[in-house]
Amino acid sequence: MKIHYAFIFLLISTVMFSQEDAWVYFNAKPSAQTYLNSPLLMLSQRAIERRTNQNIALNFTDAPLETTYVNQVKASTGITVMAKSKWLNALHIRGTQININALKAFAFVDEVVFANKSLNLTGKKVSQSAVSQTENKLETTVNYNYGTSANQIQMLNGQVLHQQNYTGSGKIIAVMDGGFPGVNTAQPFQKLRDNNQILGGYNYVARNADFYTGDSHGTLVLSTMGGYKENQLVGTAPDSSYYLFITEDNASEGPVEESLWVEAAEKADSLGVDIITTSLGYFGEFTKPEYNHTYSDMDGKTNFISRGAEIAFSKGIIVVASAGNEGGKTEKHIGGPADAVSVIAVGSVTSTKVKSYFSSIGPSYDGRIKPDVMAQGSAAVISDTSGNIVTSDGTSFSCPIMAGMIACLWQAFPEKTNQEIRNMVIQSSDKYLTPDNNYGYGIPNFGTSLTVNSFVNDDFVVYPNPADTYITFSSSTEIHSAYVIIYSILGQKVLDKKISNQDSNLSVESLKSGLYFYTLDADGLHKTGKIIKQ
Known part of the structure; x- marks a missing residue:
């Protein structure tokens, strides 16, 4: 009794x-x-x-x-x-x-x-x-292999933007993460510090202004966008400015982190931020299991963080989120805020454009295509807190790599709305006409986004110019087959190639630096011009 x-x-x-x-x-x-x-x-x-x-x-x-x-x-x-x-x-x-x-x-x-x-x-x-087996902090493992960041940019044809001096200048990105130790000391972030590109931040977990603390995850994330170490690492948006917000509590996992994220997003909005990138996702594995989300919550309108992300978009901000690292687990679906309708959810591929085994899949619970797009997240090149250039795996990195390129694209088209930029990114992707639950709409081509939209009123363009490795010929008139000849300033033919819409690139790596002339001949089209080999 x-x-x-x-x-x-x-x-x-x-x-x-x-x-x-x-x-x-x-x-x-x-x-x-x-x-x-x-x-x-x-x-x-x-x-x-x-x-x-x-x-x-x-x-x-x-x-x-x-x-x-x-x-x-x-x-x-x-x-x-x-x-x-x-x-x-x-x-x-x-x-x-x-x-x-x-x-x-x-x-x-x-x-x-x-x-x-x-x-x-x-x-x-x-x-x-x-209950999902996912974790809301996207775990990463660092591999101490030397690497080059070229592939993760060139996969997206982002070098075309950079070569046209679209490097994110004038755009502000807010990074929501678990901490940023080393950003105030490590060499790859020196350029950001010297140019006052770190505009500020806040630690919402501790409720103080010390954001150069906490988990190193945010440091690694920032390095893929703003990091710079000559011949080793170039971020996708090296000239953007950044706010750094700690919203992830490393001591425990719970729904309060979703609320802190929304509070930080509101602050980012009030500061005039253009893009929010977040390599955090919320589904399960909360400290209290009764707080865990289920797949049925991933409908874009149930989770507090996803609702906040959607409002952020309504304010003119582009929100980019990691799809998640749960592709190899029992519950493989994307979490919040990646499930929100307007959020650009980014999955991961390898250096050869194959879906990473760990990358979370779609669709959202209500049947929408998710993830939206893909970028390199396997063996992504990053900086650690000490400034060592290493590689690491996770949609934690494909997400900011994408966010940085979006900043560059938006710099190129400052008059575009966030919805128009979002559409440009998705419509340039290689699976746009045949999306699926593994790749979403696929891998964007920022070079195509630039040229198609920049020269929509021009009948012909050659880019990049000056060029380093290759040039691309683009025409508003469909080219089934054309013949290109490159001449030296003395009139000697040095290169020639047949091109088409499917293969419109011409390698100029074999040429010495200097001025050259080109002719292009196709049915009903004859073009001449100058190119500069860097």
Whole structure:
């Protein structure tokens, strides 16, 4: 009998005293109009200009949370506020089930949603048998092999952008990750430091300004975009500027990290960031298994982080996310925020364009193509915290490699909206007409994106010019077959080749540096011009 009473007491104690995570959603923002009338109270000039350039109107979600509401929740018995979101008009809170439910008595509370779905009266139960085996921190293993970063750029034909001086200049990328130790000291980040390209950051986990700490994962990620070490590593966006945000708590895994991510995304938006890249994904393996997501949550509108990512896109930001490293596990599907409709989810391929065994697959639970695109994530060339150039595996790296190239493309087309840039990337991909659940739309061709869109009103273009290894001939008129001849300045023929739409490249590696002339002849088309061999 004593055991029976003890058991009842234990159950009561568990309900009364165990700490739960939940979101409390508000139903209004009484002060919203004040902020909408004076946008600079809530957004930087750059953030306002990004909206103006893309014809995006300010709305209710831009206004801050109502301070009086927040203060009343903070003052409530047993409640700790862990994160806040103006976009979703919500607080992430922690407390006992009883204390959290007591918040429903406030007239300004719209609803309370527990992270443990079984505690929501109308929520879905967590099926333990369906819980994913994924981890929200995308694990990586460093291989100490010397490598060159050329392949991960050339696979995307990104060198065409770089050769035209589109290297991300003028674009700002926010990196959401677990930490950035060494970015303030290691040599491959010296160029960023010397040119003041690290604009700032914040540690949302520790709630302080020290972001050069934490897990080294963010350092490795940043190196694929902003790293530079001559003849060893060139990032995909070496001239972009960066904000560094720590949202991943390395001490535990839980839904609060999703809320911290959204809070950081809101800050990035207010600062005028153009692109958010995140090599984090959330599915399962939370410290409390009852908080785990299931595949049915991967519909782009259920996970808190995915909803936040979608709002970020609505503000004119491009959001790029790792697809995940779960391709070799029982539950192989992409997690959040990669499942969001507008997020560019990036899977991984090897150096030879074969899907990496670990790369998570699609579709989203509601049947959409995911991942969206692919880039090299196997043996990606990175810098570690000490400045050593090494290789590592993971969609953690294919994601920022892609994000950096997108920054370069957007620099080339500053008048384009985020939706238009997203479309350009996907439509240039090699499986665009035949997407699947392993590769998505495939590997983008940023060279094609540049030329097709730059010269849409021109009938003919030769790029890159000056050239180092090859030149490409592009025409608005379909070329079934053409004959190209390259002449020296003395009129001597030094190269010739037949080209077509399927093979429009001509290698110039054998030529010495200098000025050359070309002729191109096809049915109804005769072109001449100059090229410079670097």
